[in-house]
Amino acid sequence: MPKFLIQATYTPEGTKGLLKDGGSGRREAVDRVVADLGGTVEAMYFAFGEDDFVCILDFPDPVSMAAASLAVKASGALHTRATPLLTLEEIDEATRRQVTFRAPGK
Template identity: 30%
Template sequence: MKKYIVMGNYTAKAFQGFMKDPKQDRSTAVKALTEAVGGKFESFYITRGPYDFVAVTSGDMPYENFAGIKLAVEASGTVENMVILEEMNMNKAAEIAAKAMAGYKPAG
């Protein structure tokens, strides 16, 4: 099962919503979105730094499922700069790179 790490920023519209209802739990919305596309919610954090939130999810599904969440959430006008990181197997990538280099001749 692959892990997906999702980061993003809230907009002024979202901050207005937080002030209107300061006790709301956004992790429930993240869980619902994740499960709607067949994923498993693992954790959600409000963060200090370049991103306002980070979510960790997992699932045996294509990247496009999470890209769909990005489209829907950013279209709502409450989230922007959403980044989706997909876990990968570095050893497998290195094996493929070694095979690719066997027949590759650099320019020059």
């Protein structure tokens, strides 16, 4: 299953929801969204600084990740960034593929 790193920052309204629900309540909400789309939560951590929490999620396909992202962003409660994660084997496969590329101006 494709993996994604999620980095999220709460809006002021989202922070109020976190204060009300607590970390466990928000984890349950994440678990539910991901499971409903056929995925799993590998890890979820709260943080402070630029990001308020980070997750590693497994989804059956990128479209499922996009569906989750759209629903979460539409809530207005947080801003998210999703980064596809690749395994060592996937990178090894990528290094074996021939790619013809001309740099700009070359």
